[in-house]
Amino acid sequence: MKALLIVDAQNDFMPGGALAVNEGDKIVPVINSIRNKFDLIIATQDWHPTGHCSFKEQGGIWPVHCVASSFGAQLHKDLIIKDDEKIIYKGINLDIDSYSGFFDNEKKYDTGLADFLKDNKVDDLYVCGLATDYCVKFTALDAITCGFKTTLIADACRGVEINTGDIQKSINEMRDAGVNVITSVDLFVDVDNKVKVKKPDVRIMVAGQVCTGKSTIAKVICEALKSKGFDFEFVDDEPVDDDNQDARIEAIIKKHTNLLVETVQLRRSA
Ligand SMILES: [Zn+2]
Numbered sequence: 001m002k003a004l005l006i007v008d009a010q011n012d013f014m015p016g017g018a019l020a021v022n023e024g025d026k027i028v029p030v031i032n033s034i035r036n037k038f039d040l041i042i043a044t045q046d047w048h049p050t051g052h053c054s055f056k057e058q059g060g061i062w063p064v065h066c067v068a069s070s071f072g073a074q075l076h077k078d079l080i081i082k083d084d085e086k087i088i089y090k091g092i093n094l095d096i097d098s099y100s101g102f103f104d105n106e107k108k109y110d111t112g113l114a115d116f117l118k119d120n121k122v123d124d125l126y127v128c129g130l131a132t133d134y135c136v137k138f139t140a141l142d143a144i145t146c147g148f149k150t151t152l153i154a155d156a157c158r159g160v161e162i163n164t165g166d167i168q169k170s171i172n173e174m175r176d177a178g179v180n181v182i183t184s185v186d187l188f189v190d191v192d193n194k195v196k197v198k199k200p201d202v203r204i205m206v207a208g209q210v211c212t213g214k215s216t217i218a219k220v221i222c223e224a225l226k227s228k229g230f231d232f233e234f235v236d237d238e239p240v241d242d243d244n245q246d247a248r249i250e251a252i253i254k255k256h257t258n259l260l261v262e263t264v265q266l267r268r269s270a
Pocket residue numbers: 046047048054065066091
């Protein structure tokens with residue numbers, strides 16, 4: 001079984017939250033776009049009692065965040081999580097923090113995640129979420145320790161980066177420990193390294209005159225490709241009288257992406 005573990009995609013770690021991770025919210029559409037690649041989805045939530053030891057006022061290093069049941073502790077409103085999908089709460093004990101979704105920082109308390117995965121015959125675990133250099137890293141490292149084949153989906157994570165280079169350093173550390181590191185686009189690529197051609201998942205509508213907005217179009221498309229890992233369909237809503245339009249747009253896309261151009265379908269509505 002192939003499972004996706006979403007680490008701490010909670011309001012307090014999103015821009016505007018108590019312990020905001022830069023671009024934390026950018027992971028949400030990426031995660032939503034890859035959900036259907038997995039047999040099982042599990043999410044963790046940092047879930048602290050009031051006066052938790054990790055808070056600055058208690059001598060910890062973090063501002064007050066993810067207090068159990070608070071708005072800040074809720075998952076981002078756009079993250080798709082179904083009612084029957086498993087949530088693992090961590091950091092629930094007053095006097096010990098838990099970066100990992102598996103165990104607390106002293107490995108005294110087990111959240112039950114490893115047993116849950118084993119009970120569900122998961123042997124292939126994919127990890128994403130917040131933050132790359134803390135909870136995601138410790139979760140991935142513990143996953144390896146627990147014997148799971150573990151893959152990090154790098155673009156479905158964002159890091160705190162207190163010191164420059166922390167994110168890369170944490171990725172290197174995970175890789176050294178045996179974690180496979182991919183991007184979400186890799187989930188859409190088959191073993192022969194060819195892009196799977198399938199029905200587009202996303203339709204990008206670009207209004208206005210295509211002929212005068214090529215760079216804008218390319219930008220929109222590239223951003224969508226990067227953030228969603230989807231195939232897409234380009235629909236322009238203006239009649240075009242230039243026979244080379246498709247070729248030119250495709251060339252722009254190719255220049256910026258290299259990868260998913262095979263999946264591009266250009267279509268005229270006029
Ligand atoms: Zn915490």
